[in-house]
Amino acid sequence: MAADPQPGAVRPGGRTARVREAVLRAAGDVLAERGFGALDLGEIARLAGVGRTTLYRRWGTPGALAADLLQDMADSSLPRSRNGDVERDLRDNARLVVRTLTHPRQGRLFKALIAAALCDEQAARALHRFYAVRIAEWAGCVTDAIERGELPPGTDPHRVIAAVSAPLYYALLNTGDPLDDAAADRAAAAALAAARAGAFPPADRAAPAVTP
Amino acid sequence: MAADPQPGAVRPGGRTARVREAVLRAAGDVLAERGFGALDLGEIARLAGVGRTTLYRRWGTPGALAADLLQDMADSSLPRSRNGDVERDLRDNARLVVRTLTHPRQGRLFKALIAAALCDEQAARALHRFYAVRIAEWAGCVTDAIERGELPPGTDPHRVIAAVSAPLYYALLNTGDPLDDAAADRAAAAALAAARAGAFPPADRAAPAVTP
DNA sequence: CCCTAAAGGGAACTCCAGTCCCGATAAGGG
DNA sequence: CCCTTATCGGGACTGGAGTTCCCTTTAGGG
Numbered sequence A, B: 001m002a003a004d005p006q007p008g009a010v011r012p013g014g015r016t017a018r019v020r021e022a023v024l025r026a027a028g029d030v031l032a033e034r035g036f037g038a039l040d041l042g043e044i045a046r047l048a049g050v051g052r053t054t055l056y057r058r059w060g061t062p063g064a065l066a067a068d069l070l071q072d073m074a075d076s077s078l079p080r081s082r083n084g085d086v087e088r089d090l091r092d093n094a095r096l097v098v099r100t101l102t103h104p105r106q107g108r109l110f111k112a113l114i115a116a117a118l119c120d121e122q123a124a125r126a127l128h129r130f131y132a133v134r135i136a137e138w139a140g141c142v143t144d145a146i147e148r149g150e151l152p153p154g155t156d157p158h159r160v161i162a163a164v165s166a167p168l169y170y171a172l173l174n175t176g177d178p179l180d181d182a183a184a185d186r187a188a189a190a191a192l193a194a195a196r197a198g199a200f201p202p203a204d205r206a207a208p209a210v211t212p
Numbered sequence C: 001c002c003c004t005a006a007a008g009g010g011a012a013c014t015c016c017a018g019t020c021c022c023g024a025t026a027a028g029g030g
Numbered sequence D: 001c002c003c004t005t006a007t008c009g010g011g012a013c014t015g016g017a018g019t020t021c022c023c024t025t026t027a028g029g030g
Helices: A014-034 A041-048 A052-058 A062-075 A086-102 A106-119 A121-147 A157-175 A181-196 B014-034 B041-048 B052-058 B062-075 B086-102 B106-119 B121-148 B157-175 B181-196
Strands: none
Touching (some): A014 A052, A014 A106, A041 A062, A086 A106, A086 A121, A086 A157, A086 A181, A106 A157, A106 B106, A106 B157, A121 A157, A157 B157, B014 B052, B014 B062, B041 B052, B041 B062, B086 B121, B086 B181, B121 B157, B157 B181
């Protein structure tokens, strides 16, 4: 009756961990080089030097594999800037996003992971959790700025950070517009101007928790 | 020697047109109901009541089929608002985007088409053209506002319109935040505040043409 | 250091997406 | 109204993705 947990959850160490590591690296490589549509479990098994059966048993679908990779990425998330100045913090954030999205490997990887999220519900949840973690990390810049009096009280920190990234992802996904430092600086400046004008009120209810 | 053009280009009328119409409708249905990953040419043929061979010959891949659907959508693009007031025009635009993205069929269809663009270069070009058309249509609101003195001269109309949509798509794709009228109004207000602050300077070079 | 069973891996099997071949239909010019 | 040939469509064929069976390896508790 007891539903058996995910394979690999009872004995997560040793060979199981090595297999996961090799598989996630191979999956990241294929996603970055050829996109989500090319994520074939059989090929990942071959590249990772792992049994094909293992891939189908532990992950089962390309979407689940992408979700596991996103989990891994969220776990190894980097800390934010602390310049003591919102303007520079937001610019740092925007430039980091641009640098990531234009990075030959990272940019393609992110595109592939967003595609995965659009094709698979499990990957979508993992992607949303990933961005919740990233936004929560950088929201501290805005919280500090409010305390320093640089931004109006009652500004929603998460919305400001999201507003910095949004036009950059819109350029990446929807319009195909070029992403460069100028685009980053425009994104940061627009978010800052809107925040100063009080355009980011908090949600009516409590802000969503980082870990749903 | 002369490269034969796309099948269907020489005799585009009659049966060929009916086949395309039925196929695009079936493709839209499947994309909206089950996503890009489920777009199988054989199934589309069956649903459209069309020969399987025809699908593989005329479109060949799910990505090309999605691209053709995007072309069709760009061709039947609707006109913008003309309230004589940027604030209301931008709010109309934001609410239209939210209404589209939360529509049970349209929202899922857009997600699927963005997924297609992330998996297929041809679909990506078609998606970028689609948004170029939509943004160019609504950019008129900003151009008019500049003439009326509601926004600073030198404001890039395309960027303002993109800034309205960007946080809405970011919520849809990246964070999974809820999309409602409040989100639309916040997006319009933030874009307007940034525009009034002069945060949308024109590109250094000439603005990209609508039809690349 | 052992033992149990969790996890991995090899190999055969199934099924269907994608291809190929060729005859049937009808678009569109003359 | 006819003719050429672009386009459509049925059916057979094939390679490989995904499944299944079962044996091998080894994680982790004692």
